[in-house]
Structure formats: structure tokens, C-alpha cells
Amino acid sequence: MNHRGLAALAAAALVHAVGFQTIAAQTTGTLDLGGSWVDYEGFLGSAAVSLTPTVQYDAPTVSLGATGSLVVFESGNHILQALAAASWRTPAIGSLRGEVSGVAGANKYEEASTFTHALARSRIHVTRTRAGGWVGAATGQSSFSGASGTPFQIEAGLWAALDRLALDLTATRTWFDEIEYADVVGSARLRELSVTFHGSIRARTWSANGGEGLYGEIRAEIPIWRRLVALVGGGRYPSDPARGVLAANYASVGLRVSAVQGRPRLSSQIARTLTRSSDEHATLVPGQARIEVRSVDGGAFTLRVRAPGAESVDLAGDFTDWNPVALTRVNGDVWEVQLPGAPGLYRVNVRLNQGDWMVPRGLRAAEDEFGGLVGILVIAER
């Protein structure tokens, strides 16, 4: 199992949240040991080994789960991950049921990147005996060390369970910072001759800065002896810009030992999206702005400001004699202005909707000696 498998495994901690099975409380512990070949976008392919302990508690209205993972690549570099999730279901009112869940996690790749997140999700389920659906929304906080953002996601899904086959279809729309995307995911679970197969196909049908494409994964759980299960899987998954996870192709094999007799993981994987929510945040935070230099051409340069939700964007700086200059909306949240100026160092502030002057992201903020902050813009020769 590669580190990606952690998300799926953690999802299992919440799967029962939507399965609505009437079961007695039960605690299950598993330990996965795996080897994989993973080919991250932009990197050479590498072998990796992983160790993934998981503990899960399920009761009729509450599910709790926690998992950790250590993945070591052949270079010696490693990823550490931890995730905890909890879910509470309301009593059913007819075929309706509410659900509130939360997930918090962190991962760290060497000293190069650390990501933490905490998300809350609510759903309303319509449940029949063998089919159902839900709508939901999630938000929370994602943090990359000092920088943080507020992801927001809406979703709708359908599921159906036959004798040995469970299907679900999920559509999500995600906003995070400058990233937006819409995914449609179809997944299936088939249990045949005591072997359980999981398969999914994901289409990122629309995206702004989040990549597009078709992705698929498949995994088989093959019982070997009592509490020992062989895991075989592989596929391709998309990048997760919010978490700093690169798209990758992978193939993995592993062994799972259950500390307690495992029980069939029914459910239609609807809750897969619960943990996906921890992976696929995306935000758009009104009131924030990011600036970049689009081009430098002779004695002029073009500045572009991305300002979600803004109705007007003004800029004032050394090159405008500190007179406000209105930017022109190029499309959607993107605004531009072309200004005369030679390469050099300039001080600049931006304001949205005639509000306070601020330092947009993308610039170093410095104290301006006048009781506020000013952005330092470097225009380089190109």
C-alpha cells in the first residue's frame, strides 16, 4: 500500500457512518505492511515500503477512526501521515437521516512540506433498503505551516447495494484558494469467492488550476488465513494541490493483519468522500488577493491580480505616484493593469471593493513606516 492508500483506509473508519447498519459497538485494529512502486508526476518512479496501523470503533450512531502511516522511499526519504475521523448520525426520521462528521490530519514529507487540515462535514441522507443518496457540504481549515486557507466543498451522491455488488456515484465541487474543480466519481465494490474488489473511476470534468483528466484505481483484498489478508492494488490518482500531493501512478502489494476478527466492510463507499474531503479541499476566500507580474515589455509591465469575489480592484504604488489606479477585469476573478516602469524594486498596495489598502499575496510585506504594511514588488528583466 502506498501512502495514498491511507486515505482510502481511513475512509473505512467512516464508511459505517453512512452504512447505517444496526450493529453492536465493535473495535477493530489492523496493521498493513506493503510495498509499492509509485511514479509521482515530476519525479522518477520509486519503490516504497509502508506501515499503516489503523484502529476503528463503530457504534450505531457513532464511528471513530484513527490511522497513521510511514512510507519510506528507496531514496531513504519518507512521508509520515496521521488522520483521525469521527462521525455522528442523527436518529432517522422516516428515510431521512442527518450526519455530522469531522476529520483532522497531517502529513509531512521529510523537511520539505507539512500539511495539516481539520474539516467538518454535514450531510443529509435519504436511505432505502438497497439504495440511497445524500447531499452535503464541508468546510474547515487547511494549513501549510504559516499559510492557511478555508476549503469549501459541496457534494451530492447516490448509492445502490446489490447482493455482492455495491455502487456509488458522487459529484463534488471544490473551492480552495485559487483552485476550483468539479469531480465525478463512480466506484464499485464486488465480493466474489471471499475476495473483495474495489474499483473507482474519477473524472475531473472541470478545473481552474487543479488539473483535468481521467483517473482510476483498483484494489483487491484476498483472505489468506484467518486474520491475514493480501492486498493488491494499483492505478492513477490526480494531484491534490491543496495538500501538496502530486498526481501519481502506482502499483502496490501488501499484507493486512487484523487485531480483531475483521468483518466485511459493507457499505457502498459513499463515505469515501468523507475522507476525500480531507484530501480535496479547495478554497476561495473572498477578500484575499494575489498579485503576479504577467509580463515585462520594454518600459512597461503588466500586473495581474486574482481577487475572488471582488467587484473592484485598485492598486497604488511607486509607479502610480501613489494615486489609485483601477484594474480592469480580464475574466472572473482576474484583474489586470499595464503600467509604465523599468525593472526595479517598487512598493505597492492593493485594495478590493474600495476597502482598506493591503498587501496582496505574492509580495513580501514590509512595515511601511506609516503604521501599516506595504508590498515589495520586484520587476526583473525578462
Add this chain to the structure above:
Amino acid sequence: MTSTTKWLVRVLGCAAIVTCGMVASAGAQDARLEGRVPEAVRTEVDVIVEGARAAGLPTEALIDRALEGASKGADGTRIVAAVRRLRDELGMARDAMGSASTAAELVAGASALRAGASADHLNLLRSQRADEPLTVAAAVLADLVAVGVPVDTAVTAVLALAEGANDTEFIAFRRNVERDIALGASPVAALGVRLDLAAEVFTTDRAPPPSPRKP
């Protein structure tokens, strides 16, 4: 020439010098400040600007600083103090980077000084990059210090880059370091990683792009 004539010539000469000085002084007043700052502030700023000009320092940045203060509603005392401080920093930067430095270089040098670099650091940078513009290198130095890289480490990194990087690469370097920091790396670790990668590029004489690495 009689003594009376000589006296007359001297008087007229002095008058001409004084007149020219007044004209020059009047011409030195920057029209952009008119109406933006109180007259008393403008007079003080003009004196500072004129002094900077006489000393061979760039004056545009001084006017910009006064305009910035005015646009932000700062009181006159603050505006004058900010302009005076910038003039002093520009002077220090010029002393460290050499009198042949451009206005943009001096502004960037002043920014680096304010961020925590020393005159010696700027002098080192100039000597290492004698024939290349220092504007971006000095700006990146200031940025690195601002994001938490210890100043000596930042200077070492910029000096290492100065031998092979062009301005665009400097900008990319800074952006990558900031991104790594945003992703959770410590400033020093981010700097080290990016410096290693940059070194690989430069030591390969820029011929082949860096090969992908294993994770």
C-alpha cells in the same frame, strides 16, 4: 578695468549665482508633491531631496516615499522622517555598492539594509557580481531575510547564486523558497534544498535541464 567696474562685475556675478541657485532650487521642487502634502512638509522634503541630488543619490524614491505617506494619511513628521531615513539608507547603499550603482540598485540595496543585511554584505555582493545588475539580487536577499532566513545564511545563498544566476532565476529561486516554506519547510531547509538544486543547474553549465529525482 576700474575698481568700480570690478566691483560692479562682482556684484552682478554674485547676483547671477544667487538667482541661478534660486531658479535651480525652485526647479528642484517636485510638482507631484504639490497639494499632496502640507506646504511645510513639502519644504522639508524638498530640502532632503535637494541634498540627496547634490550628493548624487537617486531622488525619485524619496518623492515616492513622501507620496506614499501622503496617500496613507500619515502626518508630516512621519513623512519627513521616512524620507530622511530612506535618504540615509540610499547613501549607505551607495557607499557599499559603489558610486556607479544605478538608482534601482541603490533602492534595492536600501531595502536589503532595512531587512537586516549589512553594508559589508552589499559590498560583497557587488564585488561578486561586478558586471551584473544588483537590483534583483539585493531584493531577493531582502525577501529571504524577511521570510525568516538568517541574514548570514541568506547572504551566503545569494552570493552563491550570484555567480551563475540571472535575474529571472533569482526570482524563481525566491519564489520556490517561499513556496517550500509555505508548504512547511523551515526557512533554512527550504533555502538549502533550493540552493542544492540551483547548484546542480549551474554546475552542469545550464546545458541539460535537471533530471527528475526520486521522491
